Amino acid sequence: MFTAIFGSFEAGIIYAIMALGVYLSFRILDFPDLTVDGSFVTGGAIAAVMIMGGVNPYLATVVALLAGFLAGCMTGILHTFGKINNLLSGILMMIALYSINLRIMGRPNISMLNTDTAFSKLEAVFEKIGIDAFLNNLLTIVGLGDSLPETWGVLIMMLIVTFGIKFLTDWFLQTEIGLAIRATGNNKRMIRSFSANTNLLTILGLGISNALVAFSGALIAQQGGFADVGMGIGMIIIGLASVIIGEALFGTKTIVRTTLAVIGGSIIYRIVVSMALRFDFLDPGDMKLITAIIVITALTMPKVLEHSKEKKRKARRKAEMLNILATSVKGKGENHAAIKSDS
């Protein structure tokens, strides 16, 4: 149980970077960008190929991020200069990236077992300085000694990286350029009348969004030890699920709060999925179905709850009104009786 939750946390915090990217395109730019399914793999593919080619894993991860940026920019260019519908430009880019990813990898699957990745290097460091041992001792003391995680390195490092990206995003969206990007998603006509080039801002926004997605893809590939050309299928829905779950549970009052909510949503999504997969009749292939059901629930439940609340309130109001009416009628009846007895 603890191992499962620990694993969900670990994966959730890495996927959270992807979810932040989806948040940027979907919510900030109001652009349903399906490029994500492709750019996530691009990130993983580039990291895997470069790492297997002997390049420093950290450098490979940064290159993956830049490649994602380019992919996002392409989608933006298709939409703004090519005047192609936003959904369609994302789908086109996703399809194109499938082939490009295959070209990058040269084969559908690359394994990185027994190779140094960003994480394996880190795990070694954590073991050496004894943080793992220390935290595992703590767990043993609180009685979780029988399910100790292999390493704390990934989780701790990723907490730092993901929150670093969160704070960068928060800061960026408050800058002059960031404000203009937000306005581009909110009211294009208005920000254009304040001398902002909405085309460029859309391209930049999508670039940053897909850079984060590819970055996340590169990290996931290294954590899992492989890159697969199909690893991005449904990624947009997972990102969306994280955004929607997070927003529903943690609120969207400010940008700072919302980005935190997205990270939380990503972790909770992983926990829900891993819990669901513990049922015997479900197998890993059902994951996409579970995801779809989670998203549908997160999208419809708030409205259903609101509706039933409203109904209850109305029923209560009605009962109150009837009550008042009943007492006043009763009062009249008594009056009648009094008059009758008098006469």
Added chain:
Amino acid sequence: MLQLNQIHKIFNEGSPDEKIAIDQINLSLKAGDFVTIIGSNGAGKSTLMNIISGGLFPDVGEVYIDGNNVTNMTEYKRSKMIGRVFQDPMAGTAPSMTIEENLAMAYSRNKTRTLRRGVTNKRREYFREVLETLHLGLENRLSAKVGLLSGGERQALSLLMATFTEPSILLLDEHTAALDPSRAELITNITKEIVDRYKLTTLMVTHNMQQAIDLGNRLIMMDKGQIILEVNEEQKKHLTIEGLLEEFKRIRGTQMASDRAILS
């Protein structure tokens, strides 16, 4: 300040729906001119505004702002020099952003946007100051989302955002038409005040004849894509609604087509 030379614009050219929207219009505004434009629906008023702002490009003719030929300049570049308020109160602001963020975006209009913070403490003070001039209490709600404001408040904010960077040209496109009469009057008064304060060169389209007569120092009447009447500063002082309708009848030989224009 603003000069339009022989502007000509046709919509749907070559199709049965062909329509001459602007027919050989010449117009010149001096610095500080406040011109009101009236005319019935389809007279070409909005098209003219869009040609000035860069939302549409003329088929023939040139647009000059501050002596520069801006005919082929894109809308976003041109809007460094042009402040604009739309008819729809929702159009001029970003609803899910706060009042101060909206002002910050407007403040960056004539500057290059950078990675500096949009709302700094210094700017916030300045925003508070300019908001006070609206007398709507918005200066105390700087971090409220604009979507929570009423239509009148949003339009007042749009007007402020369009003007406080002192653009070369201010375009008002029926900016009081979607408001109830008392709010419309409030916005009209604020308009007068702001245009006076910054000495803005202004072009205002309106359906309300009384407003067209009360505001500004010049008035033009448009019909079927042409300017059919120009009233200068001296004549405008003695202008009445009846006089305007009479004038229209004399020029065109028919009654003015729009009930909306007559009734308002």
